Amino acid sequence: MSSISWKRIVIKVGSALIAPKQNGCSSHYLLGIAQFIVRCKAMGIEVVLVSSGSVAAGSHLFNEQEAGYKPSIAVKKAMAAAGQMEMMATWDRLFDFPTAQILVTHGDLRDRERYVSIKDTIFSLLENGILPILNENDTVTTDKLKVGDNDNLAAMIAAAADADTLIICSDVDGLYDSNPHVNPDAQLLSDVPQINEAIFAMAGDATSKVGTGGMNTKIQAAKKAVAHGIDTYIVNGFTAQTFNTLLAGKNPGTHFSPDKKPMTEHLHWMTHTSTAQGELVVENDFDTELKGNSEDFTSNEIIAVNGDFAVGDIILVRKNDGTRLAKAKSNYSSCLLSFIADHDDQDFGSKYQETTGPIISDANIALLDDN
Numbered sequence: 001m002s003s004i005s006w007k008r009i010v011i012k013v014g015s016a017l018i019a020p021k022q023n024g025c026s027s028h029y030l031l032g033i034a035q036f037i038v039r040c041k042a043m044g045i046e047v048v049l050v051s052s053g054s055v056a057a058g059s060h061l062f063n064e065q066e067a068g069y070k071p072s073i074a075v076k077k078a079m080a081a082a083g084q085m086e087m088m089a090t091w092d093r094l095f096d097f098p099t100a101q102i103l104v105t106h107g108d109l110r111d112r113e114r115y116v117s118i119k120d121t122i123f124s125l126l127e128n129g130i131l132p133i134l135n136e137n138d139t140v141t142t143d144k145l146k147v148g149d150n151d152n153l154a155a156m157i158a159a160a161a162d163a164d165t166l167i168i169c170s171d172v173d174g175l176y177d178s179n180p181h182v183n184p185d186a187q188l189l190s191d192v193p194q195i196n197e198a199i200f201a202m203a204g205d206a207t208s209k210v211g212t213g214g215m216n217t218k219i220q221a222a223k224k225a226v227a228h229g230i231d232t233y234i235v236n237g238f239t240a241q242t243f244n245t246l247l248a249g250k251n252p253g254t255h256f257s258p259d260k261k262p263m264t265e266h267l268h269w270m271t272h273t274s275t276a277q278g279e280l281v282v283e284n285d286f287d288t289e290l291k292g293n294s295e296d297f298t299s300n301e302i303i304a305v306n307g308d309f310a311v312g313d314i315i316l317v318r319k320n321d322g323t324r325l326a327k328a329k330s331n332y333s334s335c336l337l338s339f340i341a342d343h344d345d346q347d348f349g350s351k352y353q354e355t356t357g358p359i360i361s362d363a364n365i366a367l368l369d370d371n
């Protein structure tokens with residue numbers, strides 16, 4: 001890129017930037033980021049901020065802070081509740097326009113109605129010049145309901161906000177071909193045209209000391225974002241120069257190219273944000289091209305119906321050997337599908353579908369490329 005053509009961006013800031021010493025919030029690194037946001041807004045670019053740091057910001061308020069102490073999950077949630085206030089207050093002080101807090105869980109994002117409601121709120125805030133600041137609602141999440149890291153959350157929000165650019169701040173300059181913390185010869189990759197297994201292998205499983213994400217979750221996030229046609233950058237959030245370079249239209253870190261044929265918003269949500277409530281298992285030699293022909297899919301192809309799902313829920317279609325074929329909205333409940341799939345009369349299902357309609361509609365299927 002040579003000059004900025006962004007219309008709407010999402011920037012993700014991690015705990016290590018908010019509370020570098022885990023002793024409450026510090027504006028040390030946030031000043032440069034806030035200035036970047038102010039300058040973007042002055043150029044007419046809409047900005048959404050995804051900020052981690054509630055646990056790191058709140059931990060110093062708890063008595064149990066002794067060396068080696070590991071807080072229980074309940075105490076961490078309490079730290080998040082207290083730290084979120086401190087974190088929002090710190091951000092708010094840095095801007096002379098209003099900010100707004102949105103706390104979400106994966107339970108909210110994977111429910112289509114709640115997802116649309118979150119989108120609408122983000123758009124209303126942006127239209128009114130208010131900076132939306134999102135974080136995971138750590139206090140109410142259980143393992144089943146959480147995204148777990150704000151890198152993936154930021155990618156889901158970038159898709160929901162229909163952003164053209166996602167900037168993920170890291171503690172290193174971008175993606176290296178090996179871990180730069182241990183290998184001084186590690187080379188920075190400036191451009192990643194396609195995210196494949198080799199790219200994930202480079203990310204390793206390194207995690208930051210503060211916060212939950214590492215390079216791996218950043219690559220997962222980049223994969224989600226580029227699938228929606230979003231230009232994605234991993235940059236060093238600790239140096240102010242990063243943001244000057246970005247504003248000069250240059251790449252200070254690693255740039256991930258957006259997919260040439262991005263998924264529509266609805267299919268992207270189905271693939272990358274929703275969670276399948278159950279699954280339809282088909283024979284290993286099932287080779288019908290589901291795309292465009294998914295309405296021909298009949299109960300005769302189903303060898304097992306797993307899980308408990310209702311009409312309208314998202315399900316996974318997979319082969320018996322585990323290969324994932326597609327995620328789709330089911331027009332039938334698991335109960336009804338089990339009944340027709342198990343019926344002695346082989347034609348029963350097809351006849352039933354002739355009057356009731358297809359199990360999966362062509363408009364509501366997302367093929368998965370991980371097979």
Ligand code: GLU
Nearest residue numbers: 053054055149150211212
């Ligand atoms: N939501 C967590 C927090 O605010 C951070 C998650 C992450 O670090 O990715 O502390």
